[in-house]
Amino acid sequence: MTTPDALQLLIAARQCEMAELEQLERTSQWVDVIAQVIHALQRERGLSNLYLGSGGRRGQTELQRQRQVSDRAIQHLYTHVEALRGQRLRALQGARLYSQAARALQGLGALAALRRRIDQRQWDSAHSTSAYTQLVAVLLDWVFEAADTAADPDITRWLVALFNLMQGKEYLGQERAMGTAMLAAQRLDAALQRRLLHLMDAQQCCFDLVETHAADDLHRCGAWPLNALDSAEHERLRRILCTSTPGQTAPNELGPVWFDVCSRRIDQLRNVEQALCEALQRLCRDKRAQAEAALRQLEALPPSGLDNDPDEDLSCLTSQPPDADWPCTDTVARYPYRSLPGLLHEQQQRLQRLSTELDAVRASLQDRKVIERAKGLLMAHRRLSEEQAHRTLRQLAMNQGKRMVDVAQSILATAAALPDVLDGALLQCTPAPRSHHR
C-alpha cells in the first residue's frame, strides 16, 4: 500500500494556521482604516449639527474641510475593500465579512445624498445625527464581525478590546453630537437629557470591557484607567446639560465650547485607539513570523530526523501519548528533531488549547450578540427605538434581579417558542412609542 505522509499533513495543518494569521494581519490593517473613517465621520456628524443648529450661520468652512478628511479616509477604506475582495476569504467567516463590507459600502454610498440634505438644510440635526449614527453602526458591526470570526485567541482578545473602545468612543461621539444639537437649538429637552444619560452609561460599560481585555496594553500606552482622560470641564458641562430643567433656555454660545471639550476627549480616545491598532498589527506580525518559523522547521525536517521506525513503533496504539502533562506548551521550536508521535501530540494539544481559549474569548462577544438580537426583536415587534429597547431590557433585568443578557436570552427563547407573545402583554415596562431621536 502507498501511505500518505503524516508529516506532510502536519505541514498542511501549520500552513492553514499561517494562512489564517496572514489573513488576520490584513484584517488588523483594515480595522485600523475603519477606525479612521469612523473618527472622521464622528467629527463630521458633530460639525453638521453645529452648522444645522445655527441655522447655517456657523462652522460651514470647518464642516467642508472635515468632509474632505472623511473622503480621504473613505477612499483609503475602498482600496482595502477591493483588496479584501481579491483575498478570496472562505466559509461562513468569509461570507459574514464580505456581507458586512457590502452593507458598509451601501451606507457610505449614501453619504453624498446625506450631505446634500444637510447643505440645503432639508434635514434637522435629529435626522442628520440619526443617519450618521446608523452609518457608524454599520462600520462598527464590521469590526465586530472581524472580532467574532478571528481564529486566534490572542488576536481575538485584542479585537474585542478594540471593538469596545471604538463602541465606547462612538457613544461619546453621539453625546457630542446630541449635546451640540441641543445647545445650538438653545432648548433643553427631557428626552434628549435621558438619551445623554444613557450614552454616558453605555460608554462606561464599554470602557470597563476594554479595561478587562486590555489592561496591560492600556498601562503600556499610559491610558489606564480610561476615565483618567475625563476632564473636569467635560463633567461640568455634562452636569449643566443633564440637570437643568427641561424647557429651559440653554446658556448662550455653549454649543461650540461643548463641541470642543468633547472633541478633546474623543481625540484622546482616538490616540489610545491608534496605539491599540498599532499594537494589534505588531502582534499579528509577530505571530505570523512565529508560525512561519515553526512551519519552516517542519518543512526542513528530513524524514531521517524522525527518530521512530513507524513500522515497528506501536507506541501510538499502546501507551499514553508523550508529555501528557497539562498544560502543554508549544515545544516544536525547542526540539526541532522530535519523533513524529511527539510532533503529532504537540500539534494536537496546541490546537485544542487554541480552540478552548478561543471559545472563552468569544464568549464575551456572545453576550452582545444575544442582547442585540433581543433588542432587534423588541424594536421590530414593539416599534421601539434602539434606546427604548435598551431601556426595556435594563428595566426588565432590574425588576427580575437578573443580568441583561439573561433577560435577553429568555426573550429570544420565548419568541422562538411563542412568536405572538411579544405582541401581547409580556413586557409591562415597555416605554412610550418610538421618538425621533434614535
Place this chain on the structure above:
Amino acid sequence: MTTPDALQLLIAARQCEMAELEQLERTSQWVDVIAQVIHALQRERGLSNLYLGSGGRRGQTELQRQRQVSDRAIQHLYTHVEALRGQRLRALQGARLYSQAARALQGLGALAALRRRIDQRQWDSAHSTSAYTQLVAVLLDWVFEAADTAADPDITRWLVALFNLMQGKEYLGQERAMGTAMLAAQRLDAALQRRLLHLMDAQQCCFDLVETHAADDLHRCGAWPLNALDSAEHERLRRILCTSTPGQTAPNELGPVWFDVCSRRIDQLRNVEQALCEALQRLCRDKRAQAEAALRQLEALPPSGLDNDPDEDLSCLTSQPPDADWPCTDTVARYPYRSLPGLLHEQQQRLQRLSTELDAVRASLQDRKVIERAKGLLMAHRRLSEEQAHRTLRQLAMNQGKRMVDVAQSILATAAALPDVLDGALLQCTPAPRSHHR
C-alpha cells in the same frame, strides 16, 4: 471617488458559502470512507480475539480475509487523504482536520506491526483489543472534528447524529471483542463484566443522541427506534456474561456464537450508518446546488435590475431595514430582482440565522469536549484508564446530584486554577489504579 461595488461583495459572500458547501460535500464523502474503515477494523478486532483466545486454533482464515477487507478500505481512505491535502483547507478548521488526519495516518501506519504481534501471538487479546480500540478512537476523533468544524447547521446536525451512531456502534464493537476474549479464555472476570456493563450503558447514551438529532431520518430508513434492532438472543447472552459469578468457567464454545450474534447487530447498525451517510451526501449535494443557483442569480443581476438609485436612496441610513420581521426566510430565490438594500438585508438575516443555528447545534458537541478533556486530565494525573476516568466522573456526578458535564467543567476549572489539586485528595472516589483492560 471610485466606489467598489456592494453587489460584487454580496457575490463574494455567496461564493464563500458555496465553497464551504463544496468542502462539506467532500467531507461527507471521506466520513463515509472512515466509517467503512472503522467497520472493517471492528470486525478484525473481534476476529483477532477469536484467534488469540483459541490459542491460534480458530478463525485464522476468516481473520486473514478480514484483513484484506480492512486494507482495501484503508487504501480507499488514503486516496481521500491525498485529495484532502490537495484541497488546501484553511484556518483553524483546516489545521484541526489535517492534524487529525495525520494522527489517523500514524495509527493506521502501525497496523502492520500490530498484526505481526497477533500472528506471532506475542500479544494477548487484552493488548490487541486496546490497540485496535485506540486506532478506532483516533478515526472517530477525526469524524468529530469534521462535525465540530462544519459551518452549516443542517449538515452539522447530520454529522453529530452520524458521529454518535458511529461512537455507539464502536462501544458495541468493543463489547463484541471483550466478550469474545472472555469466552475464548473460558473465564468470567469481574473487571471485564464491569467493563461490559459500562459499554452497554455508553451505547445507550449515544443512541439516545442519534434519536434526538436524526429522528425523522431514522424513521425514513426504518431504524426507529434503534433499540428495535436488539435481538433477544443478544440480550440473553449479555445476561449470561454479566450475571454469572466471576471466576466461573464460561460455557464452552459460546465464543463464536457471541461473536456472530453481536456481529449481526453491528451489521444492522452499519446499514443504518450507511443510509445516514448517503442521506448526508444527498443533503450536501442539494444544499450546494441551491447555493449555486442563488449565486448564479446574483451574478446574473444587471445593475439596472436593482431598482434603487444609490445616490438618492437614503433608506439604508434612515428607516428600519425592509422585512424586519422575524424570522426572515431566504427570499433571494423568490425575488430575483430585488433592490440592493433588500438583498443586503436578506443576506445579513440569513447569515445571522445560520450562525445562531450553528451555535445551537455545536453546543451539543461542547458537552462531549468538556467530558473528554476532564477524562484526559484524570487519566494523566491519576494514571486511570479511560473507563476508570469515566466511572469517576459518573460517580462524582451521582454523589453531587449534578450532570456529568457540570462535574467535568468544575474539574477543568479547578485544575486551571489549582494545578496541584488533582494530585491531592479532591477525588475521593477514584478507583484502583489502571488495569490492563482499557
